[in-house]
Amino acid sequence: MTSALASRPRTSTLDRDTAMRLARTEYERVVTLLEGLAPQDWATPTDCPAWDVRATAAHLLGMAEMSASVRESLRQVKAAQGRPGVFIDELTALQVDERAGMSPAGILARYAEVTPRAAKARRRMPWFLRRQKMSPAQVVNGREETWTLGFLSDVIMTRDPWMHRSDLARALGVPMVLTAEHDGVLVDDVVREWFERLGRPVAVRLTGPAGGTWGEGGPELEFDAVEFCRALSGRGTAPLSTEVPF
Structure with a gap:
């Protein structure tokens, strides 16, 4: 990435209608996946260190509640x-810790209830x-960069549940619903951002x-x-070193 690109606040390249359609659909797909879990599935380990399926769902709920309410976000x-630690790690740990007493059924019910409000609040965020x-600034590929709140809301808040849906599908040994x-x-959108961050010619077939x-x-x-996207997020085994945030 050039220094000019690195110093410019990152914005979403998706149009709002597309971004909000993706947000709504992704929330719905996570709900459907969680609804299909058997009681024993919630204790299954995932690729996220120290998180089982239940902890991952607790994080997803915390993020959805954050998106649904300015007060809760603040x-x-x-x-x-x-x-004391890195902000994003502390934020996600906080979300899991604060929901440690919730049952799997309670997490699912709350997630199904709050995600439509989260999608609506994200759509209503004024320009x-x-x-x-x-x-704070985010560190990607070893560099600090600034994001706009629009990039966080339109892009990251949808990539995050999508990536964790892939974590859950892998952990449970079920196909990830894809269209x-x-x-x-x-x-x-991920590939186009990766090309920008990579900064050199390459041909990719996924x-x-x-x-x-x-x-x-x-x-x-x-x-x-x-698997390509998982590698860019730091997961998986594909030999790709340039990160894209999820």
């Missing part, structure tokens, strides 16, 4: 900033707020319902679309 941010810089109309659009082809010149790469 409360969580203040509480996480009061902890002047979406242009505000998010604090070109939803997952393909999300993956396309397989599966969310896949496609991008770029020309340079090395030719082929991966499963979900």
